[in-house]
Amino acid sequence: MATAVSLILEHLRDDGGLQGKDIANIVAVSPAAVSRWPSGKATPDLRTQTVIAELRYVVDRLVDSTRRTKRGLAACETSASEE
DSSP, rough: OOOOHHHHHHHHHHOOOOOOHHHHHHSSSSSHHHHHHTTSSSOOOOOHHHHHHHHHHHHHHHHHHHHHHHHHHHHHHHHHHHH
16 A cells, blocks of 8 residues: 555656655655655654655646646747737
8 A cells, every 4th residue: 555655755756857866865864765665664754754745845836837838838839820
């Protein structure tokens, strides 16, 4: 069964393009510690979980912004080609 932490880490990797070592640097733990979290062999402490949640929020905002920008550019290109 996937834990909440493992799902967030997967999201950060897939949508945010972050690797385990990137996440480790951001939350100030070893890459080995990050690699143990998805399997449930270890869990991050509360402070680290808070930082991970904040990181997910930032990644979500960046992904949303990028998608809106791409849609806006596509709309501009479409209207320009219609003129």
